[in-house]
Amino acid sequence: MKISVIGCGYLGAVHAASMAKLGHDVVAVDVDPVRIERLAAGDAPFFEPGLPEILTEALASGRLRFTTDTAEVAGARVHFLAVGTPQGPTGAADVTYVDAAVAGLVPHLSDGDFVVGKSTVPVGTAARLAAEVTAVVPGATLVWNPEFLREGFAVRDTISPDRLVYGVPSGPAGQAAVAALDEVYAATLADGTPRLVVDLATAELVKVSANAFLATKISFINAMAEIAEVVGADVTALADAIGHDERIGRKFLNAGLGFGGGCLPKDIRAFRARATELGVGESLDFLADVDAINLRRRAHVVTLAQELLGDVLAGKRVGVLGLAFKPNSDDVRDSPALDIADRLRELGATVSAYDPQANGTAARVRPELDYVGSVDAAVQDADLVLVLTEWTEFRQLDPTAVASLVRDRVVIDGRNVLDRDAWTAAGFTVRGMGR
Ligand code: UDX
Numbered sequence: 160m161k162i163s164v165i166g167c168g169y170l171g172a173v174h175a176a177s178m179a180k181l182g183h184d185v186v187a188v189d190v191d192p193v194r195i196e197r198l199a200a201g202d203a204p205f206f207e208p209g210l211p212e213i214l215t216e217a218l219a220s221g222r223l224r225f226t227t228d229t230a231e232v233a234g235a236r237v238h239f240l241a242v243g244t245p246q247g248p249t250g251a252a253d254v255t256y257v258d259a260a261v262a263g264l265v266p267h268l269s270d271g272d273f274v275v276g277k278s279t280v281p282v283g284t285a286a287r288l289a290a291e292v293t294a295v296v297p298g299a300t301l302v303w304n305p306e307f308l309r310e311g312f313a314v315r316d317t318i319s320p321d322r323l324v325y326g327v328p329s330g331p332a333g334q335a336a337v338a339a340l341d342e343v344y345a346a347t348l349a350d351g352t353p354r355l356v357v358d359l360a361t362a363e364l365v366k367v368s369a370n371a372f373l374a375t376k377i378s379f380i381n382a383m384a385e386i387a388e389v390v391g392a393d394v395t396a397l398a399d400a401i402g403h404d405e406r407i408g409r410k411f412l413n414a415g416l417g418f419g420g421g422c423l424p425k426d427i428r429a430f431r432a433r434a435t436e437l438g439v440g441e442s443l444d445f446l447a448d449v450d451a452i453n454l455r456r457r458a459h460v461v462t463l464a465q466e467l468l469g470d471v472l473a474g475k476r477v478g479v480l481g482l483a484f485k486p487n488s489d490d491v492r493d494s495p496a497l498d499i500a501d502r503l504r505e506l507g508a509t510v511s512a513y514d515p516q517a518n519g520t521a522a523r524v525r526p527e528l529d530y531v532g533s534v535d536a537a538v539q540d541a542d543l544v545l546v547l548t549e550w551t552e553f554r555q556l557d558p559t560a561v562a563s564l565v566r567d568r569v570v571i572d573g574r575n576v577l578d579r580d581a582w583t584a585a586g587f588t589v590r591g592m593g594r
Contacts, residue, residue, distance in 0.1 A: 160236060175225075181318065188225075195225045207314070237273045275340070370430075417454070472503065479512040480513060482512055485549075501528060503545075540565065546572050570582060
């Protein structure tokens with residue numbers, strides 16, 4: 160099928176390459192010429208396992224091309240909208256880029272084309288955009304097909320997602336849209352991926368409610384961590400025990416520094432803002448607590464670091480391991496790790512930070528920190544070591560080797576991933592989260 164993808168950020172670049180991998184003929188558009196040039200050369204603009212390989216393969220096959228000229232989408236039958244919806248000043252989602260993408264796309268649409276929204280938008284946006292599209296091109300149809308990909312697993316989540324959700328209008332236009340999307344995802348559906356057909360508003364809500372639920376699950380276990388810290392209980396053992404109940408499940412019950420990244424924090428705030436606009440703000444009041452619990456974890460680690468360093472941070476050396484918001488990513492958007500590293504620096508500590516992938520992205524937004532190229536350099540002469548992102552490299556560290564480099568054997572395990580017995584045996588004071 161001939162497909163276009165508007166927006167080549169995280170979502171769009173992965174989607175475009177994945178659609179080509181599925182055998183489609185794809186043209187991908189972005190307003191940023193530097194990004195387009197890199198992608199056209201097979202150079203992924205962010206770290207995502209598997210993306211460079213499918214990008215190179217798709218470019219070599221001739222089935223994928225990148226352009227800054229939206230006019231080149233003419234001739235494609237399905238047009239995916241994959242632009243960002245960042246957090247605006249009030250917490251509500253900023254849909255400027257989605258509006259601009261649709262406005263830029265409409266002049267190149269033909270009757271029988273499908274515009275398929277993938278971006279995370281406030282509920283009601285799709286109906287508004289659908290009217291804008293059909294006002295100009297009555298035979299085109301706008302549908303919503305939310306994306307649930309996780310960074311670090313983005314290619315796999317695109318090609319083999321847990322489920323496909325199609326939000327379509329009722330009637331023949333909706334039926335035609337379902338048939339078109341089934342053609343796009345033929346290989347994925349043949350693998351047995353469940354596919355749910357719903358209305359536009361439900362499709363928009365599925366996405367934000369999924370992220371709200373995941374955020375709530377993480378904040379729930381972090382609230383338990385706060386209580387466990389007071390009573391001397393172990394939140395990890397607690398999570399294992401409640402997680403055996405199939406109704407609860409063990410996934411997303413890892414206590415630690417809480418959630419960050421480009422989606423969960425902004426999506427829960429945007430969802431609340433939208434509910435308030437709709438007059439049902441009360442329904443999502445609990446998300447304010449979810450957000451507050453989450454942010455308290457960062458403050459807790461800073462306080463713990465101060466306690467362990469004897470309150471005065473000036474002149475103290477702190478080794479920070481991890482800056483990305485999660486492992487297998489170079490993304491530092493709303494990263495708890497980077498936030499904590501920077502707060503410790505602000506309080507006067509000399510912070511040496513190392514992340515296997517995110518030093519560069521972190522340095523762009525927090526140039527004041529001292530970035531080093533290895534664990535050894537980060538922990539050298541440290542009075543305190545903090546593990547803030549659970550990279551495998553840090554999980555597998557030899558505590559004896561670290562012990563030989565530091566000034567003081569004290570470690571904060573911000574993600575509860577270190578082998579406490581081994582670190583204690585190496586002479587370390589180990590402070591975990593909620594244990
Ligand atoms: C998330 C959703 O999972 C995905 O479906 C959606 O499309 C986009 O947002 P992502 O931002 O890539 O994906 O990260 P995710 O793996 O969900 O982790 C989010 C944050 O939660 C990370 O900071 C992670 O460290 C944290 N987390 C996750 C926990 O603190 N504890 C857990 O148990 C799980």
